[in-house]
Amino acid sequence: LTLTTDFGADGPYVAAIKGVVLGLAPRTQVVDVSHAIAPQDIAEGSFLLAGIVDYFPGGTVHLAVVDPGVGTERRLIVVEVGGQWFVLPDNGLIGGVLRGRDPSGIWEIRNPEIRLPNVSSTFHGRDILAPAAAHLLRGGKPADLGPPLTRIVLLSSLEPAEDENGLIGEVVYLDSFGNLITNIPRDRLGAAGPSGWSVHVLDRTIDRLTRTYAESSPGTLVSLIGSSNRVEVAVVNGDAARSLKAGRGTPVFLRRRRESLT
Amino acid sequence: LTLTTDFGADGPYVAAIKGVVLGLAPRTQVVDVSHAIAPQDIAEGSFLLAGIVDYFPGGTVHLAVVDPGVGTERRLIVVEVGGQWFVLPDNGLIGGVLRGRDPSGIWEIRNPEIRLPNVSSTFHGRDILAPAAAHLLRGGKPADLGPPLTRIVLLSSLEPAEDENGLIGEVVYLDSFGNLITNIPRDRLGAAGPSGWSVHVLDRTIDRLTRTYAESSPGTLVSLIGSSNRVEVAVVNGDAARSLKAGRGTPVFLRRRRESLT
Amino acid sequence: LTLTTDFGADGPYVAAIKGVVLGLAPRTQVVDVSHAIAPQDIAEGSFLLAGIVDYFPGGTVHLAVVDPGVGTERRLIVVEVGGQWFVLPDNGLIGGVLRGRDPSGIWEIRNPEIRLPNVSSTFHGRDILAPAAAHLLRGGKPADLGPPLTRIVLLSSLEPAEDENGLIGEVVYLDSFGNLITNIPRDRLGAAGPSGWSVHVLDRTIDRLTRTYAESSPGTLVSLIGSSNRVEVAVVNGDAARSLKAGRGTPVFLRRRRESLT
Numbered sequence: 001l002t003l004t005t006d007f008g009a010d011g012p013y014v015a016a017i018k019g020v021v022l023g024l025a026p027r028t029q030v031v032d033v034s035h036a037i038a039p040q041d042i043a044e045g046s047f048l049l050a051g052i053v054d055y056f057p058g059g060t061v062h063l064a065v066v067d068p069g070v071g072t073e074r075r076l077i078v079v080e081v082g083g084q085w086f087v088l089p090d091n092g093l094i095g096g097v098l099r100g101r102d103p104s105g106i107w108e109i110r111n112p113e114i115r116l117p118n119v120s121s122t123f124h125g126r127d128i129l130a131p132a133a134a135h136l137l138r139g140g141k142p143a144d145l146g147p148p149l150t151r152i153v154l155l156s157s158l159e160p161a162e163d164e165n166g167l168i169g170e171v172v173y174l175d176s177f178g179n180l181i182t183n184i185p186r187d188r189l190g191a192a193g194p195s196g197w198s199v200h201v202l203d204r205t206i207d208r209l210t211r212t213y214a215e216s217s218p219g220t221l222v223s224l225i226g227s228s229n230r231v232e233v234a235v236v237n238g239d240a241a242r243s244l245k246a247g248r249g250t251p252v253f254l255r256r257r258r259e260s261l262t
Numbered sequence: 263l264t265l266t267t268d269f270g271a272d273g274p275y276v277a278a279i280k281g282v283v284l285g286l287a288p289r290t291q292v293v294d295v296s297h298a299i300a301p302q303d304i305a306e307g308s309f310l311l312a313g314i315v316d317y318f319p320g321g322t323v324h325l326a327v328v329d330p331g332v333g334t335e336r337r338l339i340v341v342e343v344g345g346q347w348f349v350l351p352d353n354g355l356i357g358g359v360l361r362g363r364d365p366s367g368i369w370e371i372r373n374p375e376i377r378l379p380n381v382s383s384t385f386h387g388r389d390i391l392a393p394a395a396a397h398l399l400r401g402g403k404p405a406d407l408g409p410p411l412t413r414i415v416l417l418s419s420l421e422p423a424e425d426e427n428g429l430i431g432e433v434v435y436l437d438s439f440g441n442l443i444t445n446i447p448r449d450r451l452g453a454a455g456p457s458g459w460s461v462h463v464l465d466r467t468i469d470r471l472t473r474t475y476a477e478s479s480p481g482t483l484v485s486l487i488g489s490s491n492r493v494e495v496a497v498v499n500g501d502a503a504r505s506l507k508a509g510r511g512t513p514v515f516l517r518r519r520r521e522s523l524t
Numbered sequence: 525l526t527l528t529t530d531f532g533a534d535g536p537y538v539a540a541i542k543g544v545v546l547g548l549a550p551r552t553q554v555v556d557v558s559h560a561i562a563p564q565d566i567a568e569g570s571f572l573l574a575g576i577v578d579y580f581p582g583g584t585v586h587l588a589v590v591d592p593g594v595g596t597e598r599r600l601i602v603v604e605v606g607g608q609w610f611v612l613p614d615n616g617l618i619g620g621v622l623r624g625r626d627p628s629g630i631w632e633i634r635n636p637e638i639r640l641p642n643v644s645s646t647f648h649g650r651d652i653l654a655p656a657a658a659h660l661l662r663g664g665k666p667a668d669l670g671p672p673l674t675r676i677v678l679l680s681s682l683e684p685a686e687d688e689n690g691l692i693g694e695v696v697y698l699d700s701f702g703n704l705i706t707n708i709p710r711d712r713l714g715a716a717g718p719s720g721w722s723v724h725v726l727d728r729t730i731d732r733l734t735r736t737y738a739e740s741s742p743g744t745l746v747s748l749i750g751s752s753n754r755v756e757v758a759v760v761n762g763d764a765a766r767s768l769k770a771g772r773g774t775p776v777f778l779r780r781r782r783e784s785l786t
Contacts, residue, residue, distance in 0.1 A: 002539060008438025009271065009533065010298035012313035012490060015264060018293045019317035026291070026319070029550070031542045036534035039439050040499060051536035055543035055650065057550070068499055071476035121474035123489035126317065176532025177563050212595035212645035227647035228536060237564060237592055270700025271533065272560035274575035274752060277526060280555045281579035288553070288581070301701050302761060330761055333736035383736035385751035388579065 001028050001133060002056065004048055004064040005125065006037040013123070017063070017130045020116065024134035033062075040068040042092050043158055044248070047172045047183070049086070050096030051228040058083030063133045064093055065125035076109040076128055077152060078142045085142070087133045089124075092155035099185070110146035160184045166197065166255040169231070171248055178239030182252045184231040192256065199223040200253040201233055202244055208257065213237075263292050263395060264318065266310055266326040267387065268299040275385070279325070279392045282378065286396035295324075302330040304354050305420055306510070309434045309445070311348070312358030313490040320345030325395045326355055327387035338371040338390055339414060340404045347404070349395045351386075354417035361447070372408035422446045428459065428517040431493070433510055440501030444514045446493040454518065461485040462515040463495055464506055470519065475499075525554050525657060526580065528572055528588040529649065530561040537647070541587070541654045544640065548658035557586075564592040566616050567682055568772070571696045571707070573610070574620030575752045582607030587657045588617055589649035600633040600652055601676060602666045609666070611657045613648075616679035623709070634670035684708045690721065690779040693755070695772055702763030706776045708755040716780065723747040724777040725757055726768055732781065737761075 001021060007013040014035055021028055033052055037044045045066040053062075067074075067089045075090040081103050086094055090108075109132045119127040132145050160169035160183050169184040180201070189197060194209035206223045209231070216222050218237040221244075226232035233252065234240050241247055263283060269275040276297055283290055295314055299306045307328040315324075329336075329351045337352040343365050348356055352370075371394045381389040394407050422431035422445050431446040442463070451459060456471040468485040471493070478484050480499040483506075488494035495514065496502050503509055525545060531537040538559055545552055557576055561568045569590040577586075591598075591613045599614040605627050610618055614632075633656045643651040656669050684693035684707055693708040704725070713721060718733035730747045733755070740746050742761040745768075750756035757776065758764050765771055 002543075006438065009294075010296035011435070011437055012295065012310050013437070015293055015295040015310075015314045016317040016489075019264075019314055019319070019322070022291055022293070023317070023319035028291075029546055029552075029554075030291075030293070031539055031546070031554075032533075033536065033539040034534035035438075039501075048536050048539075052539045052543055055540040055547070057543070057547035060543070069476065071474035120489045122486070126489065173535070175535055175537070176530065176559075214593065214595035224646070227540075227644045227650065239563070268700065271556075272558035273697070273699055274557065274572050275699070277555055277557040277572075277576045278579040278751075281526075281576055281581070281584070284553055284555070285579070285581035290553075292553075292555075297700075301763075331738065333738035382751045384748070388751065 001137060002031045002033050002052065002060065002062045003035070004033040004037070004045055004062065005035050006039050006041065006045070006066045007035050009035040013126070016126045020126055020130035021134045021137070024131060025137040028137050037066055038248070040066060042066050042155065043172055045093050046096035046158055049093070050099060053081070053084060053097050056084060061085045061087060061133045061136050063129055064088040065129060066093055067091065067124065070124055071121050076124060077149065078107045078109060078132065078136070078145055079103050080105040080142065085136050087129050087136070090152050092153050094152065095154050095158050098154070105142060106149045106152055107142045108146040108149050111144060114145055158183060160188060166253060169252045169254070171246060171250045171252060174241050174247055178235070178241040179226070180233040180240050180246055180250065181226060181228060182231045184252065184254060186225050186229050194225055196257055197254045198257050199231065199233065200255065201250065202246060204244060206233070263290050263399060264295050264314065264322065264324045265292065265297070266295040266299070266307055266324065267297050268301050268303065268307070268328045269297050271297040275388070278388045282388055282392035283396045283399070286393060287399040290399050299328055300510070302328060304328050304417065305434055307355050308358035308420055311355070312361060315343070315346060315359050318346060323347045323349060323395045323398050325391055326350040327391065328355055329353070329386065332386055333383050338386060339411065340369045340371060340394065340398070340407055341365050342367040342404065347398050349391050349398070352414050354415050356414065357416050357420050360416070367404060368411045368414055369404045370408040370411050373406060376407055420445060422450060428515060431514045431516070433508060433512045433514060436503050436509055440497070440503040441488065442495040442502050442508055442512065443488060443490060444493045446514065446516060448487050448491050456487055458519055459516045460519050461493065461495065462517065463512065464508060466506060468495070525552050525661060526557050526576065526584065526586045527554065527559070528557040528561070528569055528586065529559050530563050530565065530569070530590045531559050533559040537650070540650045544650055544654035545658045545661070548655060549661040552661050561590055562772070564590060566590050566679065567696055569617050570620035570682055573617070574623060577605070577608060577621050580608060585609045585611060585657045585660050587653055588612040589653060590617055591615065591648065594648055595645045600648060601673065602631045602633060602656065602660070602669055603627050604629040604666065609660050611653050611660070614676050616677050618676065619678050619682050622678070629666060630673045630676055631666045632670040632673050635668060638669055682707060684712060690777060693776045693778070695770060695774045695776060698765050698771055702759070702765040703750065704757040704764050704770055704774065705750060705752060706755045708776065708778060710749050710753050718749055720781055721778045722781050723755065723757065724779065725774065726770060728768060730757070
């Protein structure tokens with residue numbers, strides 16, 4: 001089981017979810033992905049889930065709660081992708097994972113018997129999603145949770161835009177080193193590949209994408225395809241966010257270079 | 263095993279406790295509740311423990327360390343409540359859990375054979391409490407740890423006060439959304455129930471308690487019975503702590519409404 | 525398995541490492557030591573590892589990543605110490621653990637078959653170290669990972685200096701209480717022991733080392749041998765870092781007292 005929420009790591013909310021799951025499925029291995037997502041920031045949650053899915057084994061259940069609509073009619077869903085399960089609100093949070101991956105099934109979570117006896121109006125993560133995740137972890141069928149769905153919410157705003165000069169993306173994640181990670185994946189770079197583009201952030205230009213941090217001397221501003229397979233902007237052994245005064249939402253432009261050097 | 267401390271999550275203290283427990287009871291499932299309790303803040307620790315106990319299965323051992331008296335003569339105790347165990351200093355930290363729940367046994371932790379060979383004077387959590395918790399996790403009897411007790415420390419300061427106009431509580435916890443959670447539990451609202459009260463925080467008045475965040479439009483200041491069964495004050499999709507400049511210790515008044523609307 | 529990194533707890537990096545390990549060695553118990561090490565701060569990582577090793581059982585694998593040289597020719601190594609394993613870059617990070625402990629074996633991690641199929645140039649923790657750790661956790665031999673080594677990198681800068689007046693150390697770790705923990709271990713205090721020294725930090729003098737926080741009244745500035753067996757400076761029930769405006773790197777001097785009082 002992985003957990004990805006905007007609850008803050010330090011409090012009763014995350015622990016209560018774990019208590020519910022471990023009460024129902026005692027041998028579960030629990031991995032915290034993040035509980036520090038900016039409150040109600042679906043784009044950040046979507047990025048984090050997409051960044052880890054390739055590293056977890058089949059049968060993993062990913063429980064994610066970034067849920068501005070708690071208490072409204074938004075649905076709760078289970079999505080099966082490549083033998084892993086995602087248990088989350090139907091608000092676009094699954095979008096990053098489905099980029100380049102097809103779901104093999106989607107179900108609504110609706111069965112009133114697979115939830116806590118008293119469902120609060122503010123904390124469906126604990127009261128509905130945790131029992132649903134435990135059901136899957138114990139080998140239960142997703143169809144027990146509710147009917148299959150064919151349409152779910154996807155947000156086009158998570159993809160970079162394109163114009164005649166190149167790609168227009170933005171910073172979606174700031175890591176602990178101050179590296180700026182964008183929403184521009186490697187496969188949007190086309191036939192030219194990484195060497196075919198220059199990168200523009202605020203008033204700074206980076207002539208081309210490099211392969212590794214250590215190619216350049218400390219303090220240099222570089223751009224590269226990071227470990228999450230997306231364009232990122234970094235200062236070698238430094239903090240790009242602080243140096244550039246950039247953060248989540250800062251626009252990042254990729255422009256085609258006249259002459260591509262390999 | 264759950265862990266609730268004021269040690270900070272990132273450091274050698276929490277890891278050392280886990281190492282000691284896992285060395286003695288290798289199959290233990292460990293859940294971190296919080297390590298970000300304000301240093302030596304017994305009220306906050308007490309609130310957190312009370313908020314999770316209902317969601318953990320029988321047999322769970324809760325190890326909690328908020329211990330301003332480490333190195334003094336304060337006692338270390340085990341409290342059994344509803345089939346769960348609490349291992350902590352005898353300084354009031356257990357108070358929130360015992361609200362509405364009767365302990366089925368209390369023991370002092372005193373056995374010099376169930377502790378690390380070298381007990382430091384500053385870190386009893388690792389040297390005494392962790393081995394005691396491991397003893398219980400392995401099915402050991404609490405009476406092996408020391409003699410039964412009939413009196414422990416409870417702090418009256420954790421309960422809301424009452425006067426002729428209503429209840430006088432305070433904010434005891436600030437969650438990651440900026441919601442202000444008070445020490446006023448639902449059962450203090452009496453026969454009138456949630457609809458019978460107005461809420462007063464600093465210079466703001468909230469006419470009545472609502473049922474869910476989503477009933478009101480974004481930005482509205484609301485008050486409701488939150489997922490921890492206490493009165494809380496929130497801004498819908500916003501941050502009440504920042505909007506009101508309120509925090510832990512801010513007084514919250516509940517006054518009886520002339521006419522109750524359901 | 526323990527994890528000690530400078531990645532930040534909240535993000536895809538730590539979760540991806542755990543996913544890789546749990547995919548290969550599903551029953552592993554994972555303990556986070558810290559992910560909040562200052563970026564690329566080898567001294568802090570070294571201190572943390574040294575502080576926990578005595579509390580973990582034989583067979584524990586400690587995976588540590590503080591790796592300014594990722595992408596360069598620095599080696600990745602496995603070190604066996606007292607029946608535990610350390611999997612980390614060869615950059616001095618193991619130094620604190622080897623203080624007073626002899627390694628029983630060192631190997632380079634080089635086997636191209638024990639790593640992820642696609643090794644990124646920026647994230648060897650996930651792509652090389654995690655599979656190596658999983659190999660050991662499953663009972664694999666370290667010699668499968670690569671050839672034995674006889675020389676590794678050790679940094680003399682982690683030890684306190686000495687002059688005619690006494691010892692010159694520095695603060696290497698700031699805990700959540702604001703206690704200042706130095707790089708001066710108990711065994712450097714010589715025959716005089718703790719009572720033989722006065723402590724000097726910034727413009728403040730502490731006449732002698734005390735045994736426990738609770739010996740002095742709240743607010744007093746004290747120095748003592750802390751739970752990590754090093755000299756630390758604290759304010760009783762207060763925050764020494766804030767009171768003194770001190771932090772990592774602040775020099776701490778120990779001077780011999782004329783007359784030692786026991």
